[in-house]
Amino acid sequence: MRRAQLKLFQNLIGRLSAYDLRPAQFSALAIIEQHPGLMQADLAKALAIEPPQVVPLLNKLEERALAVRVRCKPDKRSYGIFLSKTGEALLKELKQIAAQSDQESTSALDSQERDELLRLLRKVYQA
Amino acid sequence: MRRAQLKLFQNLIGRLSAYDLRPAQFSALAIIEQHPGLMQADLAKALAIEPPQVVPLLNKLEERALAVRVRCKPDKRSYGIFLSKTGEALLKELKQIAAQSDQESTSALDSQERDELLRLLRKVYQA
DNA sequence: TATTGTTATACTCTATAACTATA
DNA sequence: TATAGTTATAGAGTATAACAATA
Numbered sequence: 677m678r679r680a681q682l683k684l685f686q687n688l689i690g691r692l693s694a695y696d697l698r699p700a701q702f703s704a705l706a707i708i709e710q711h712p713g714l715m716q717a718d719l720a721k722a723l724a725i726e727p728p729q730v731v732p733l734l735n736k737l738e739e740r741a742l743a744v745r746v747r748c749k750p751d752k753r754s755y756g757i758f759l760s761k762t763g764e765a766l767l768k769e770l771k772q773i774a775a776q777s778d779q780e781s782t783s784a785l786d787s788q789e790r791d792e793l794l795r796l797l798r799k800v801y802q803a
Numbered sequence: 804m805r806r807a808q809l810k811l812f813q814n815l816i817g818r819l820s821a822y823d824l825r826p827a828q829f830s831a832l833a834i835i836e837q838h839p840g841l842m843q844a845d846l847a848k849a850l851a852i853e854p855p856q857v858v859p860l861l862n863k864l865e866e867r868a869l870a871v872r873v874r875c876k877p878d879k880r881s882y883g884i885f886l887s888k889t890g891e892a893l894l895k896e897l898k899q900i901a902a903q904s905d906q907e908s909t910s911a912l913d914s915q916e917r918d919e920l921l922r923l924l925r926k927v928y929q930a
Numbered sequence: 931t932a933t934t935g936t937t938a939t940a941c942t943c944t945a946t947a948a949c950t951a952t953a
Numbered sequence: 954t955a956t957a958g959t960t961a962t963a964g965a966g967t968a969t970a971a972c973a974a975t976a
Contacts, residue, residue, distance in 0.1 A: 678826075679851070679928040681808040699805075700966095716935065724806070726968060731936060753934040753975045784930035789923055796912065796920040801806040803911035827943095843958065853945060858959060880952045880957045 684781045691777050695770065700725070702774065704733060705759065705767045708743055713756035715748075742766060811908045818904050822897065827852065829901065831860055832886065832894045835870055840883035842875075869893060 688699055700723060707722045708714065716734065720727045734757065737743040742763035745755035759767065782790050815826055827850060834849045835841065843861065847854045861884065864870040869890035872882040886894065909917050 677804075677808045677811055677924055680924045681804045682851075683928050684804055717933095724809070725966095727935070728937080728969085729967070751934080751976070755935080782927050784926045785923065789926070792919065793923040793927075796916055796923070797804055797807045799911045799916070800909050800920075801810050844956095852943095854958070855946085855960080856944070878953070878957080880950095882958080 684778065687781045688774060688777045691773050692770070695766070695773075697770070701733060701737060702767075702770050704737065705742065705763060705770065708757050708759050709764065709767055712758050713746075715754045716757065717754075719757060737763070811905065814908045815901060815904045818900050819897070822893070822900075824897070828860060828864060829894075829897050831864065832869065832890060832897065835884050835886050836891065836894055839885050840873075842881045843884065846884060864890070 685699065688702075692699060692702055703723055704719060707719060711718065711722070714722075716730045717727055719734075720730045723730070734743065734745065738745060740762075741760050744758050744760055746758060748754045748756055782793070785793065812826065815829075819826060819829055830850055831846060834846060838845065838849070841849075843857045844854055846861075847857045850857070861870065861872065865872060867889075868887050871885050871887055873885060875881045875883055909920070912920065
């Protein structure tokens, strides 16, 4: 399991490096898209990382104008996190890159096996 | 894939911690058993880590008398690495622990699915 | 007093360059 | 000069404690 995961990860890291992004940053963009306006604590939980790690990650995304922090009206301690138009466009491109990466890393499998692998993996980690 | 792997790894780390061992040390014991007398560079390659990382790992195993470095006769630069009797006995126990860990981490799968997952993972990383 | 985000810090993992001793 | 092992070091990734602003 570890070796297969490392193989997939290395391939993805290589492809994302052309965008100066890490897998966690790509995941963050995808999560923000699915939950626009979420708070940093929620993003940490969704990424399975600790809140302090979200800070530099989001800073980087904000520097590059891919995402924005918006002060919440009711609770001025927290932010709502949103994708910018640039972020949305880039994410769309990145999803294709990631799909190509998965495809290449699992080129030894036929499409039925790939589906089955995904099904089994989900079953394991969702349990 | 990453999430499933993390789940398995965390379970294994927890179980091995009772023996004050890391997964890589357990793997090292298993590799040494399969290739008695191998050199440190070979062990590094088999573990997919860099040679310098082998040094503290092996030091720890030697301190605990689980493995030994034996100076090679012909080439006095290198060592042959072997398990001690203690190491062999502990490895036997650890293999059962690891099997239990895998079983527990994949308890959502039936035994046929578990076999299939293993087959697909091998196919991915061996490609 | 509790919570959100942040800073500072440390600990692990990993990778690279330089050193030693042999060849 | 080349190689096996080692040392030193630095860079990620990850986790915890403590802090500031707000509730």
